[in-house]
Amino acid sequence: MTCEGCKGFFRRTVKRNARLRCPFWKGTCEITRKTRRQCQACRLRKCLESGMKKEMIMSDAAVEQRRALIDRKKKERIETQPPGVKGLTxxxxxxxxxxxxxxxxxxxxxxxxxxxxxxxxxxxxxxxxxxxxxxxxxxxxxxxxxxxxxxxxxxxxxxxxxxxxxxxxxxxxxxxxxxxxxxxxxxxxxxxxxxxxxxxxxxxxxxxxxxxxxxxxxxxxxxxxxxxxxxxxxxxxxxxxxxxxxxxxxxxxxxxxxxxxxxxxxxxxxxxxxxxxxxxxxxxxxxxxxxxxxxxxxxxxxxxxxxxxxxxxxxxxxxxxxxxxxxxxxxxxxxxxxxxxxxxxxxxxxxxxxxxxxxxxxxxxxxxxxxxxxxxxxxxxxxxxxxxxxxxxxxxxxxxxxxxxxx
Structure with missing residues (x-):
């Protein structure tokens, strides 16, 4: 379980393939809700320790394909829906x-x-x-x-x-x-x-x-x-x-x-x-x-x-x-x-x-x-x-x- 902010941070960091370093040279910074923006390297470390996996990040092409699939299914539901059914009592x-x-x-x-x-x-x-x-x-x-x-x-x-x-x-x-x-x-x-x-x-x-x-x-x-x-x-x-x-x-x-x-x-x-x-x-x-x-x-x-x-x-x-x-x-x-x-x-x-x-x-x-x-x-x-x-x-x-x- 993670917040949307850390989820987005993890996705952006992995896609950029960024090499992060702890500015305090310890790599053991305590990451909390208040301190999570102070050290990106330690924040990434905690994301990995929490169970986030790089291979689960979808590529841009996969994201677009998924959106297209959702839109197509939604359109099919509308077209196959008989007039008045479900929408009107x-x-x-x-x-x-x-x-x-x-x-x-x-x-x-x-x-x-x-x-x-x-x-x-x-x-x-x-x-x-x-x-x-x-x-x-x-x-x-x-x-x-x-x-x-x-x-x-x-x-x-x-x-x-x-x-x-x-x-x-x-x-x-x-x-x-x-x-x-x-x-x-x-x-x-x-x-x-x-x-x-x-x-x-x-x-x-x-x-x-x-x-x-x-x-x-x-x-x-x-x-x-x-x-x-x-x-x-x-x-x-x-x-x-x-x-x-x-x-x-x-x-x-x-x-x-x-x-x-x-x-x-x-x-x-x-x-x-x-x-x-x-x-x-x-x-x-x-x-x-x-x-x-x-x-x-x-x-x-x-x-x-x-x-x-x-x-x-x-x-x-x-x-x-x-x-x-x-x-x-x-x-x-x-x-x-x-x-x-x-x-x-x-x-x-x-x-x-x-x-x-x-x-x-x-x-x-x-x-x-x-x-x-x-x-x-x-x-x-x-x-x-x-x-x-x-x-x-x-x-x-x-x-x-x-x-x-x-x-």
Whole structure:
């Protein structure tokens, strides 16, 4: 038996083949824990007297071979391990299977059933703001500027492929009158409502959700629907092109910088100071600023993690069973325990289905993104309420889902 310090000393000394001499010329120095560094020769002597053997020291090549053998066996254990076995308990496997079944039954990834939706109006660049916005012009204009600032001049183009192979393209107006925001609202409301209906059905398939009182079910859905919607949309997001590929519908982010430059050309009744301010805004709301928009930043960050389908559905469950900041939840303790169980299932799945150490922080990153999504939910609801107050567009289901957040 020896300490790690003396073991390392013996190994280094033998490998160097060093010829050591006692500095005191006696060779009988007493070697203790305190004096072991005073005389290397006597320390080596005591190591040999204690039973250490030079022939037991492994060469560098043998050490590397042993490490490679350990790594190979570890990899073989991971590859031959059946999905879920050993890493997940039977209960956790059942939870994941139920979530995957609910996702498959309620998420139309091809959007083949999304029909009879309203398309954006083809507005020209010289068209005025609708008459409904002309009343209380000063107040409306201030709110419009607030909305435009909040949205960061994010523009989304839409492409629809018909069943006959035809293609219909829509690009937002290039002006800055507010039509770039309002022209897409009816279509966004239809798409959101379609997604919300699927999410409600998703929750109803989960047995733990059905066991909750109806009041808690309603409260949890009202609080989490937007978050689950963003998680589902992320599976359709192509981060390389900035496009959400939703079956025959494609939503692409437009770079607002070039569009803004067309707004500030001379001859439109603006004075020099106003033109300069608009050009400054153009630089401020460039593509880099676009990426800082909370919703867009969320999609890029989450997509970068390259999650499995199981991890996406577990994230949805964690977000759904979240009693914090959900008004009206009665059985908070029960919901909190359910959330913890889904979180532990996610951690267990990552630990045993993801190679280490490359993904050792994946669980923490996912939980941080879910926390960020909670903040985006509250901020997004404020945006919707502001736009709804200025230009009503929400469907009855949207109004019902977001009413409790307003209260």
């Amino acid at each position: 039977e209960e956790q496997q059942t939870m994941i299977r139920e979530l995957m079944d609910a996702q498959m039954k309620t998420f139309d990834t091809t959007f083949s059933h999304f029909k009879n939706f309203r398309l954006p109006e083809m507005l020209s660049g010289v068209q005025e703001i609708p008459e409904s916005l002309q009343s209380s012009l000063a107040e409306k204009a201030a709110k419009l500027r607030q909305i435009r600032g909040d949205l960061g001049l994010v523009k989304v183009s839409l492409q629809v492929r018909g069943e006959d192979g035809s293609i219909w393209n829509y690009k937002p107006p290039a002006d800055n009158s507010g039509k770039e925001i309002f022209s897409m609202l009816p279509h966004i409301a239809d798409m959101s409502t379609y997604m919300f209906q699927g999410i409600i059905n998703f929750a109803k398939v989960i047995s733990h959700f059905r066991d909750l009182p109806i009041e808690d079910q309603i409260s949890l859905l009202k609080g989490a629907t937007f978050e689950l919607c963003q998680l589902r949309f992320n599976t359709m997001f192509n981060a390389e092109t900035g496009t959400w590929e939703c079956g025959r519908l494609s939503y692409c982010l437009e770079d607002p910088t070039g569009a803004q430059e067309t707004l500030v050309c001379p001859g439109r009744g603006r004075d020099t100071q106003q033109l300069w301010e608009e050009r400054s805004d153009s630089r401020k709301w460039g593509f880099q600023q676009l990426l800082l928009d909370p919703v867009l930043k969320f999609h890029y960050m989450l997509k970068r993690l390259q999650l499995h389908e199981e991890e996406y559905v577990l994230m949805q469950a964690i977000s759904l069973f979240s009693p914090a900041d959900r008004p009206g939840v009665v059985q908070r303790g029960v919901v909190d325990q359910l959330q913890e169980r889904f979180a532990m299932a996610l951690k267990a799945y990552i630990d045993y289905r993801r190679p280490q150490p490359a993904h050792r922080f994946l669980f923490l990153k996912i939980m941080a993104i879910l926390t960020e999504l909670r903040s985006i939910n509250a901020y997004h609801t404020q945006r919707l309420l502001c736009i709804q107050d200025l230009h009503p567009f929400a469907t009855p289901l949207m109004c019902e889902l977001f009413s409790i957040t307003d209260g």
